[in-house]
Amino acid sequence: MSDPHGQSSYQVRFDWGAAGAATIGPGAHAVVWVDQLTGSGSPEPRPGGEHVMTATLETAPDVAAHALARQTELGGRFTIAVVAAGATRPDGTLRFAVEDLLAAGAIIEALAAVGIDHQSPEAAAAASAYSGLKNATRHLISASASSREARESSPA
Numbered sequence: 001m002s003d004p005h006g007q008s009s010y011q012v013r014f015d016w017g018a019a020g021a022a023t024i025g026p027g028a029h030a031v032v033w034v035d036q037l038t039g040s041g042s043p044e045p046r047p048g049g050e051h052v053m054t055a056t057l058e059t060a061p062d063v064a065a066h067a068l069a070r071q072t073e074l075g076g077r078f079t080i081a082v083v084a085a086g087a088t089r090p091d092g093t094l095r096f097a098v099e100d101l102l103a104a105g106a107i108i109e110a111l112a113a114v115g116i117d118h119q120s121p122e123a124a125a126a127a128s129a130y131s132g133l134k135n136a137t138r139h140l141i142s143a144s145a146s147s148r149e150a151r152e153s154s155p156a
Helices: 017-024 057-074 098-113 121-143 145-153
Strands: 012-016 030-034 052-055 080-084
Touching (some): 098 121
Parallel strands (some): 030 080
């Protein structure tokens, strides 16, 4: 019996942090590690390997183009695990990061736009978050707790 949290029956999967990557990555052709504010990411290291791509909101079209090209090369369904890095709490645990959710949603939406669209419910929810907030995305990212934290900790 397969792990329902692995989302293995879906072409596009979504989860959080290194543990999420370990859960949804097996069997995927690629893992996309989404860290919109590089450096504020998950308390655990990002997954490694030749099939791991680091992505942001700005690179969503590139990820989709790469996935479509790989699907064409394979001649069949290309599966992709999109993983939001999240951020670190003071105690070292993973916390939700709105900027990574929105960037992951943009990537999932870009994948759907090129026809890679058999999404897990988790991936569909991330894409819907981005789609519904698309016009406010830049503001939400700049106003997020992670962005404020980065501004407050950087030397003036």
